[in-house]
Every structure is written in C-alpha cells, then in structure tokens.
Amino acid sequence: MAHHAASAHNGHHAEMHEHHVMDVAVYWKVFLALMFFLILTVAAAIFDLQVIIQKATGLNIRGLNIMIMLTIAVIKATLVVMYFMHVKDGTRLTWIWAAAGFVWLLLMFAMIMSDYIARGEVEQAPPGWEQIH
Amino acid sequence: MSVQVKQRRRGHVEPRPEGAVQEVAHQFEDIGQQNESYIVGMWSFLVTEIMFFGGIFMTYIVYRTKYPQTFTIASGELDWKAGFLNTLILLTSSLSMAFAVRNAQLGKRWRTLLCLGITILCAFGFLGVKTVEYSTKWAHHLVPGPNFHFSRHGGEQAAPADRGTSFVEDASPETSGGGAKPEGEIPQHEAQLFFGLYFASTGLHGVHVIIGIILLAYWGGLVQFNARAARDFIPIEMVGLYWHFVDIVWIFLYPLLYLIGSPKL
Amino acid sequence: MDVTTTEPSSARKNYLNWDHSWQSWLFTLDHKRIGILYLISISAMFFLGAVAISLVRVELATPRGDLVESETYNKLFSAHGIIMVFFFLVPSIPATLGNFLIPLMIGARDLAFPRLNLLSWYLFTIGGGFAMTAFITGGVDTGWYFYTPYSSTYSNNQVALTIIGVFIAGFSSIATGVNFIVTIHKMRAPGLTWFRLPLFIWAHYATSVIIVLGTPVVAITLLLVLLERAFRIGVFDPALGGDPILFQHMFWFYSHPAVYIMILPSMGVISELMAAFTKKRVFGYSFIAFSSIAIALLGFLVWGHHLFTTGQSMYAGMVFSVLSFLVAVPSAIKVFNWTATIYKGQVEFTAPMLYALGFIGLFTIGGLTGLFLAAMAVDIHLHDTYFIVAHFHYIMVGGALFGYLGGLHYWWPKITGRMYPEGWAKLAAGITFVGFNLTFFPQFILGQMGMPRRYHFYPEEWQALNVLSSAGASILGLGYAIPLFYFLWSLRYGKLADANPWRAVGLEWRVPSPPPAHNFDEIPIVVWEAYEFVPEDADEAEQDREAMPGVPAGGHE
Ligand SMILES: [Cu+2]
Numbered sequence: 007m008a009h010h011a012a013s014a015h016n017g018h019h020a021e022m023h024e025h026h027v028m029d030v031a032v033y034w035k036v037f038l039a040l041m042f043f044l045i046l047t048v049a050a051a052i053f054d055l056q057v058i059i060q061k062a063t064g065l066n067i068r069g070l071n072i073m074i075m076l077t078i079a080v081i082k083a084t085l086v087v088m089y090f091m092h093v094k095d096g097t098r099l100t101w102i103w104a105a106a107g108f109v110w111l112l113l114m115f116a117m118i119m120s121d122y123i124a125r126g127e128v129e130q131a132p133p134g135w136e137q138i139h
Numbered sequence: 140m141s142v143q144v145k146q147r148r149r150g151h152v153e154p155r156p157e158g159a160v161q162e163v164a165h166q167f168e169d170i171g172q173q174n175e176s177y178i179v180g181m182w183s184f185l186v187t188e189i190m191f192f193g194g195i196f197m198t199y200i201v202y203r204t205k206y207p208q209t210f211t212i213a214s215g216e217l218d219w220k221a222g223f224l225n226t227l228i229l230l231t232s233s234l235s236m237a238f239a240v241r242n243a244q245l246g247k248r249w250r251t252l253l254c255l256g257i258t259i260l261c262a263f264g265f266l267g268v269k270t271v272e273y274s275t276k277w278a279h280h281l282v283p284g285p286n287f288h289f290s291r292h293g294g295e296q297a298a299p300a301d302r303g304t305s306f307v308e309d310a311s312p313e314t315s316g317g318g319a320k321p322e323g324e325i326p327q328h329e330a331q332l333f334f335g336l337y338f339a340s341t342g343l344h345g346v347h348v349i350i351g352i353i354l355l356a357y358w359g360g361l362v363q364f365n366a367r368a369a370r371d372f373i374p375i376e377m378v379g380l381y382w383h384f385v386d387i388v389w390i391f392l393y394p395l396l397y398l399i400g401s402p403k404l
Numbered sequence: 405m406d407v408t409t410t411e412p413s414s415a416r417k418n419y420l421n422w423d424h425s426w427q428s429w430l431f432t433l434d435h436k437r438i439g440i441l442y443l444i445s446i447s448a449m450f451f452l453g454a455v456a457i458s459l460v461r462v463e464l465a466t467p468r469g470d471l472v473e474s475e476t477y478n479k480l481f482s483a484h485g486i487i488m489v490f491f492f493l494v495p496s497i498p499a500t501l502g503n504f505l506i507p508l509m510i511g512a513r514d515l516a517f518p519r520l521n522l523l524s525w526y527l528f529t530i531g532g533g534f535a536m537t538a539f540i541t542g543g544v545d546t547g548w549y550f551y552t553p554y555s556s557t558y559s560n561n562q563v564a565l566t567i568i569g570v571f572i573a574g575f576s577s578i579a580t581g582v583n584f585i586v587t588i589h590k591m592r593a594p595g596l597t598w599f600r601l602p603l604f605i606w607a608h609y610a611t612s613v614i615i616v617l618g619t620p621v622v623a624i625t626l627l628l629v630l631l632e633r634a635f636r637i638g639v640f641d642p643a644l645g646g647d648p649i650l651f652q653h654m655f656w657f658y659s660h661p662a663v664y665i666m667i668l669p670s671m672g673v674i675s676e677l678m679a680a681f682t683k684k685r686v687f688g689y690s691f692i693a694f695s696s697i698a699i700a701l702l703g704f705l706v707w708g709h710h711l712f713t714t715g716q717s718m719y720a721g722m723v724f725s726v727l728s729f730l731v732a733v734p735s736a737i738k739v740f741n742w743t744a745t746i747y748k749g750q751v752e753f754t755a756p757m758l759y760a761l762g763f764i765g766l767f768t769i770g771g772l773t774g775l776f777l778a779a780m781a782v783d784i785h786l787h788d789t790y791f792i793v794a795h796f797h798y799i800m801v802g803g804a805l806f807g808y809l810g811g812l813h814y815w816w817p818k819i820t821g822r823m824y825p826e827g828w829a830k831l832a833a834g835i836t837f838v839g840f841n842l843t844f845f846p847q848f849i850l851g852q853m854g855m856p857r858r859y860h861f862y863p864e865e866w867q868a869l870n871v872l873s874s875a876g877a878s879i880l881g882l883g884y885a886i887p888l889f890y891f892l893w894s895l896r897y898g899k900l901a902d903a904n905p906w907r908a909v910g911l912e913w914r915v916p917s918p919p920p921a922h923n924f925d926e927i928p929i930v931v932w933e934a935y936e937f938v939p940e941d942a943d944e945a946e947q948d949r950e951a952m953p954g955v956p957a958g959g960h961e
Contacts, residue, residue, distance in 0.1 A: 027241060027244045027245060028241065030238075030241070033234060033237045033238060033241070034234075036234075036237075037230065037231075037233075037234040040230050040233075041227075041230065044223070044226055044227070044230065047393075047394055047398065048219070048223060048398065048402070051219070051394070051398035051399075051401065051402055052401075052402055052403065052404055054401055071398075071399075071401075072394070072395075072399060075394035075398055076391075076394065076395075078394075079390050079391050079393075079394055082387075082390045083387045083390050083391070086233065086383050086386060086387055086390070087383075087387070089237075090233055090234075090236070090237045090379070090383045090386075091379070091380055091383045091384075092240075092376075096178070097175060099175070099179050099589060100175075100178055100179060100182055103179055103182040103183050103186060104182050104185075106183075106186050106617070107185060107186035107187075107188075107189030107190060107193075107617075108189060110186075110189075110190065110617050110704075111189055111190060111193040111196075113704070113705075114190075114193060114197060114621070114657060115193075115196075115197060115200060117705065117708075118197060118201070118650075118653045118654075118657075119200065119201070119204075120719075120720060120723075121649075121653065121708070121716055121717050121720035122201060122204065122205075124717035124718075124719040124720050125715070125716070125717040125720075126717075165513060165514070165922070166507075166512065166513045166514035166515070166516065166518060166591070167516075167591075168927065172590055172591070175590060176516045176517075176586050176589075176590045176591070179585070179586050179589060179590065180516060180517060180582055180583075180585075180586040183581075183582045183585050183586065183616055184578075184582050186616050186617065187578050187582075187616050187617075187619065187620040188620070189620075190617060190618075190620040190621050190624075191620035191621070191623060191624050192624070193620075193621070193624075194620070194621050194623075194624030194625055194628070194654055195624060195628075197650075197654065198628065198639050198650065198654075201647065201650055202639075202645075202646075205647075206645070282635070283635045283636060283637040283638070284635045284636055285636075326645065328638055328643075328644040328645040329645050331636075331637060331638055331644065331645075332637065332638050332639065332644070332645050332646065334637075335631070335635065335637025335638060335639060336637070336639070338635075338637075339628065339631055339637065343627075
C-alpha cells in the first residue's frame with residue numbers, strides 16, 4: 007500500500023527481498039573454531055601458564071589463566087553472535103541492539119567494582135592488574 | 140580475508156521469493172518490515188537476558204575477588220570433565236540449531252525437523268549430565284542450606300602442593316607455603332557462597348535450557364503439522380537466537396565455575 | 405482496510421463498539437483496548453495504594469501511635485510504596501496512554517507485537533495478584549525496596565510472595581519496553597522521520613531503553629533474595645559472608661533509573677500539552693528529544709546517591725554525587741524549553757494545561773531539592789528523613805502523576821469519544837495542586853528538622869506540621885476522587901467529541917474519536933514537521949485533513 011519513504015525506515019528496503027543464507031562450510035568452520043577454543047581453554051586451565059612463566063622467568067602475572075580463559079570465552083561468544091546469530095549480515099539496528107546489552111553490562115561491572123576496589127574489599131588486586139617482582 | 144568474502148558471496152543462495160510465501164501480519168506493511176521487527180525485537184529481549192544473567196555474573200565477580208582462595212579450592216570440587224562434555228554438547232546443539240535455521244530459510248522442511256530434533260537431543264543430554272552432577276553435589280553435602288558441609292571429594296585430593304593453588308600462594312601470608320589450605324581452614328560460608336552461586340547460575344541456565352526445549356519442540360511440531368507455519372522461517376530463527384544466547388551464557392559459566400580450580404587431567 | 409467510515413459518526417464502528425462481548429476484551433490484541441485494560445487495572449491499584457497511605461496519614465495526625473501498631477504501620481507504608489511504584493507509577497503512562505497512542509501517533513495499525521502486548525497485561529495482573537495475596541495474608545513490612553538482610557533473613561514469608569509479584573510485573577514491563585522499541589524503530593509511517601516524531605514518542609523510546617536495560621537487573625537481584633530465603637546461600641547476608649551493600653547497588657541500578665521510567669513519559673505528555681495549548685511548536689524540539697535520551701543513559705550512572713550513608717566508599721560516593729548533579733542538566737533543559745514555549749504563546753488554560761503548568765512548578769521544586777540530596781554532605785543530614793519523602797513525592801506525584809492526569813484529560817476525548825466536564829476538571833486540578841502542596845511542603849520542613857521517615861510516632865513539637873500534611877492529604881484525596889466520578893459520568897453523559905477537539909496537530913487527532921479498530925483507513929504519508937501550527941500551511945494541512953475520510957474538516961484554526 008503506501009510507499010515507504012526511505013528516510014523513515016532506515017534502510018530496511020535494502021534488506022527487504024534478500025536474505026543472507028550462510029554457506030554450510032561457514033557454520034562448520036565456526037564450529038571447528040569453537041571446538042579448538044574449547045580445548046584451548048581447558049589446556050590453559052590445566053597447564054598453568056602462570057606457574058610455568060614464573061618458574062622460567064620469575065615473573066608472576068597474577069590471574070593470567072583466568073584472563074586467557076575469559077579472552078577465549080569472549081572470542082567464542084563473538085563467533086556465535088556473528089555467525090550463528092547472523093549479526094554479521096544484520097542491519098545497523100541489529101548491530102546496535104546486539105552490542106547494547108554487553109556494553110551496558112560492562113558498565114555495571116565497572117561502576118560496582120570501582121566501589122569495591124575503592125573500599126579495599128578486594129583482597130588482592132583484580133586478576134592481572136599488577137605485576138609483581 | 141578476500142577468500143572469506145568470496146565464500147560468503149557463494150553462500151548467498153537466493154531462497155524462494157519470500158514475499159510470496161511468508162504471511163504478513165495485519166500490523167505490518169511488508170515482509171521486510173515484519174522480519175526485521177522480529178529480529179530486532181528478539182535482540183532487545185536478549186539484551187534483557189544479558190542483563191539478567193549479568194546480575195549473577197556481577198555477584199560472582201564481587202565474591203570471587205573477595206574470597207579468591209575459597210573460590211579456587213571450592214571450584215576444584217566441580218567435575219570439569221562433566222562441564223567439558225556439556226560444553227561440547229551445547230556447542231554441537233548450537234551447530235545443529237544454526238543448520239535448522241538455514242534449512243528453514245531454504246524451506247527444507249524435513250531437514251529443519253531433523254536439525255531441531257538433534258538440538259533437542261543435545262539439550263536433553265546436557266540436562267542429563269547436569270542431573271548427575273547435581274546429585275553428586277547433593278550426596279557430598281554441597282547444596283547450600285542446613286545440610287551444607289564443605290569437604291573435599293574430587294580429584295583435588297591428589298593435588299601436588301606446588302600446583303593448583305598458585306593463585307593463592309602469594310595472596311596472603313597464612314596460606315604461603317604453597318598448596319591448598321587444609322579443609323578445616325576454609326570458611327564454610329565462603330564455600331557455601333561459591334556453591335550458592337554455582338547452583339543459582341547453572342540452575343537459571345538449566346531453566347533456560349528447559350524453556351528452550353519447549354520452544355524447540357513447539358516450533359518443531361508446527362513445522363511438522365502446520366504447512367502454513369512451515370513457510371515462515373522467522374520463528375525458527377528467533378528460537379535459534381535464544382538458543383545461541385543460552386550457549387553463550389554457558390561459554391562464560393564453564394571457565395568461571397569449573398576451570399578456576401586448576402583442574403588435573 | 406475494508407471498513408468504510410462514511411456512516412454518521414454515531415453509528416460508526418470504532419474500537420469500542422465493534423464487539424461488546426467480554427471475550428473481545430479479554431482476548432483483544434488491539435493496543436487501544438489493552439490500554440483500556442491497563443487503565444482499569446492501574447486505577448484500581450492506585451486507589452488501593454491511596455487507601456494504605458490514608459491510614460498512615462491518619463496515624464500521623466497525632467504524635468502518639470494510637471491508630472495502629474508499629475508493625476501494622478510498617479506494613480501500610482510498605483504496601484503503599486510497593487503498589488504505587490511497581491503497580492502504578494512504572495506502568496502508569498506507558499501502559500495506558502503509551503499503549504493507546506504510540507501506534508496512532510506514528511501512523512501504525514498496532515504495536516509490532518500485539519500478542520506480546522496482551523501477555524504483558526496478563527503478567528501485570530498475575531503479578532498484582534501475587535502482591536495482593538501477600539498484603540491480604542499478612543502484609544509485608546520491608547518497605548518497597550526490600551533491603552537485605554532484613555528481607556532475606558528476618559522478615560515474614562509474605563516478602564517472598566511480593567517479590568514474586570514484582571518479578572512477574574517486571575516481565576510485563578519488559579514486554580512493553582521491547583514492544584515500544586521495535587514499534588518506534590520499525591513501524592513509523594512513511595515520511596515520519598525521527599525528528600518529525602512527537603516528543604511523546606521520544607520520551608517513550610527513552611523509557612523503553614531504561615526498562616530493557618534496567619528491569620532484568622532488579623529481577624535477578626530479587627530472585628537472589630528469594631534463593632537466599634530458600635537456601636541461605638548468603639549472597640546478601642553479612643553473617644554468611646555476603647554483602648548487603650551489593651544488594652543496594654544492584655537494586656538501585658534499576659530503581660534509580662526507574663524514577664526516569666516514571667517521569668520521562670510524563671515529560672513526553674507535558675511536551676504535547678505545551679504545544680497543543682500554546683498552539684506553538686515546542687521550543688527547542690531537538691534539545692528536548694535528546695535530553696530524553698541523555699536522561700535515560702546518564703540516569704544509569706547515579707544510583708550510588710542512595711548509598712551515601714552506607715559503607716559505600718567515599719570515592720564512589722564522590723563520583724556518584726557529581727554524576728547526580730550532571731543528570732539535572734537534561735531535566736533543566738526540558739523545563740527551560742517548556743517555559744520558552746509558553747512565552748508569548750496564546751496559552752489556553754484548560755484542565756490538562758493546568759496540570760501541565762502544575763507539573764513544571766512542582767517538578768522544578770522536586771528536581772532542585774534533589775540537588776540538595778545529591779550533595780553528599782547534605783545528604784548525610786537529610787538521609788531517611790521526611791525531606792527525602794517530600795522530594796520524591798514532588799517528582800512522583802507533582803511530576804509523574806500530574807503528567808498522567810493531564811494526559812488522561814487531554815486524550816480522554818480521543819479514548820472515549822466524549823468530553824469530560826471542563827469546569828469540574830479545572831476544579832479538580834486546582835484542588836489537587838493545593839492538596840498536594842499542603843501535604844508535602846510541610847514534609848520538607850519536617851525532614852530538615854530531622855524527622856525520620858517510617859516511624860509512627862514523633863515528638864510533640866512536630867504535630868502542627870504533621871496535621872497540616874494530613875489535612876493536605878485529605879484535600880489531595882478529594883482531588884483524586886472528583887476525576888474518578890466525572891470521568892465515569894462522561895462515558896455516558898459527556899458531550900460527544902469530534903476528531904480534534906483541541907485543534908491540536910499530531911496523527912492521533914486525524915482519526916475519528918474514538919478511533920476505528922484498525923486506526924487508519926490508509927496509512928498517512930507524513931510531509932510535515934512535528935507541531936506544525938504555522939498559519940501559511942493551513943491550506944495544505946486543510947487539504948490533508950479533508951483527504952482523510954471520516955475526519956470532520958474545517959477544524960484547523
Ligand atoms: Cu536516585
């Protein structure tokens with residue numbers, strides 16, 4: 007019925023009649039990458055890099071393992087969001103809303119933790135914040 | 140990178156003309172508007188889910204930084220191999236879910252059903268492993284409440300003194316000398332906090348898995364028995380978004396709960 | 405689309421009269437009918453909350469505790485707070501006026517997800533049912549913010565029921581928020597760009613963003629309180645290694661922004677009223693629009709001002725204090741722009757406009773006293789006194805509720821097709837204004853003298869001010885009761901309203917009153933700016949109007 011002015015519907019016309027169907031191979035590759043990272047996570051937990059590095063160099067990087075594991079988790083989550091959840095081919099609006107939750111959550115973490123750190127409740131510096139020796 | 144792009148191009152199979160088969164609800168003007176509304180709607184709902192689980196992660200962060208030793212030791216009581224198996228199962232279910240969506244997009248009804256079936260199977264497998272884990276924890280008095288008593292049962296007993304608690308080593312003088320604290324020194328309520336958070340987060344996640352199973356079964360049934368519903372892939376896509384989100388939560392829960400206790404092979 | 409609207413207006417089918425069966429109401433997917441369902445539910449909630457606080461005010465008329473015991477008193481103010489915050493103010497404008505008007509204002513046939521919309525009303529009702537059960541079976545005495553460890557360890561089990569009720573109502577709120585976000589993004593009529601939207605829509609968009617980002621956090625927090633009650637996991641119990649301040653952090657992460665969930669829609673209403681009754685474009689349109697978004701985002705960064713007297717670190721307190729001052733800026737921008745809109749406008753002092761003018765004055769007082777409280781040192785003195793009570797009632801009642809009442813009057817002809825009696829409405833607006841100030845202004849003085857909130861007895865020397873406050877409350881009650889009667893009266897005896905009784909602009913005034921079930925016979929194409937009262941466009945606008953079937957022409961000034 008009525009014609010939609012392009013200005014009102016930010017570009018949904020562009021997407022209207024095409025739909026991104028991803029290649030099967032893409033899904034398999036993502037899956038294999040997720041498997042690889044899963045094994046890497048466990049390996050990082052089992053072979054304590056922090057101890058290994060400390061023994062080799064005397065450098066004690068606190069919370070190195072958890073940092074590695076969380077970095078991997080972020081990579082895994084990004085893969086799932088981008089490919090399995092199709093945000094990669096999504097509209098700008100989808101991108102904004104897909105990012106909003108994660109960004110706001112980090113904000114909450116930062117604001118609340120800053121109180122705990124300032125209170126000195128944190129028994130030691132948060133993992134990875136300082137290097138000793 | 141350019142290879143990637145090429146593949147994506149090749150992957151752009153034009154599905155059947157959508158406007159002809161997907162039905163447009165009365166409040167929408169065209170199918171493009173309807174489809175994107177559902178996707179954006181689902182994502183803004185997932186934002187609430189992120190913040191919801193985020194609250195649990197917030198409490199986790201606070202208490203883990205407050206009681207790092209206890210959390211490290213208590214985490215050793217969790218069976219990381221069971222968690223590994225469950226991660227494997229969930230990632231597999233995510234793959235089959237992704238394929239279910241793809242087949243729905245292409246209008247391949249039977250393949251969609253097959254993939255949904257595999258996803259549901261994986262979900263049940265996940266819950267099965269979880270049940271075994273929970274009952275072990277119950278038997279070991281690790282469920283918070285009047286019966287709670289933290290003592291060691293898992294593989295941690297064999298822990299060599301120089302490993303596994305390296306996190307703890309230089310944290311405070313009384314634990315120096317390496318190795319885990321003897322169990323008597325671990326404040327019971329701190330350990331209870333860890334298990335409280337463990338049950339709260341995995342329980343909440345489990346509830347989401349159960350809801351996921353119901354959604355998957357419902358839409359699977361519709362695809363099976365209702366030709367009209369089978370033509371619209373958007374509901375499957377939305378269930379997929381939900382399912383992948385549940386997967387993402389687990390991706391973070393697994394290392395934070397199971398792997399901080401320096402597991403042994 | 406196939407419905408013709410050429411019959412005479414009395415016989416015309418509209419969303420109210422096309423079907424009278426109860427099923428057509430309880431299973432309706434029409435956003436307008438769902439708005440009405442919400443209107444009925446929240447009005448009931450409002451009067452229940454009012455009854456609870458009436459008893460409190462009666463008790464406080466004397467310095468002794470003679471009417472009720474301490475425990476009953478605690479339950480009364482808790483019931484008042486819980487009902488008014490979670491079951492009245494949060495859904496008040498969005499779920500009624502927002503639900504009804506957003507599709508009409510943006511030229512859509514419905515919200516994006518009509519079934520989700522109906523679900524949200526059912527969730528609201530179920531949640532309300534849980535809370536009511538808790539109040540009837542024993543009552544809750546924790547106050548509306550359920551502070552731990554009292555709520556999680558010591559208080560009675562009705563707390564659990566109430567929390568479940570609030571939790572479910574939270575999902576209803578989320579459903580509304582998601583629906584509004586998608587609708588505003590995707591359902592705007594052709595040509596209706598973001599900067600042609602009514603400011604009411606901007607306000608509701610900002611509100612929905614807060615709902616979506618904040619509500620789940622309070623949901624999980626309250627769920628943890630439940631788990632703590634059930635399993636003693638200790639997250640918020642210091643005796644078990646938990647931290648009650650963490651509860652306060654997470655609770656206020658939602659509950660401070662929740663203040664903006666309540667006030668932003670009201671600000672949206674005020675913008676509409678300012679334009680309609682000065683016949684001018686709102687001054688500083690884009691400033692008001694962006695200030696809504698700024699409030700939504702900045703509002704999330706200030707919750708720590710509720711924790712100044714707890715063990716929150718001084719540094720966090722300083723940051724929260726500064727940010728709390730900052731958040732006053734976008735609110736002030738709005739007030740200045742509204743004032744500038746009135747300047748040299750032909751102000752029509754109708755009842756809705758009286759409420760709107762009341763809003764500006766009272767909200768300003770509420771906002772400025774908020775700055776006192778944002779200053780950490782002053783807050784130490786005023787914390788948990790009647791100064792706080794007065795401050796947030798100036799925002800919640802003088803702001804949110806006045807906006808709600810103003811909006812209800814303004815759109816009443818659109819919703820029901822009948823005019824309310826203007827004389828009575830002006831009287832009620834006046835009574836409400838006087839009653840409100842008499843109730844709450846003395847509380848500023850009491851609080852400043854150090855009278856703590858939540859006690860049912862007090863030293864003799866504060867009696868005069870308390871009696872004033874209680875007297876004001878009775879006048880305020882009268883001010884609320886009068887509209888209830890004349891609104892109901894007008895449903896049957898009110899003058900029939902034409903499509904645009906206020907000669908306002910906006911798409912909702914271009915459809916008949918009450919609107920047809922499908923809103924628009926043809927989706928309009930918007931080629932004009934928001935609040936375009938410019939005379940030289942009159943002819944063109946006239947033609948647009950005539951092109952719309954079923955709309956009486958010649959309404960434009
Ligand atoms: Cu606040």
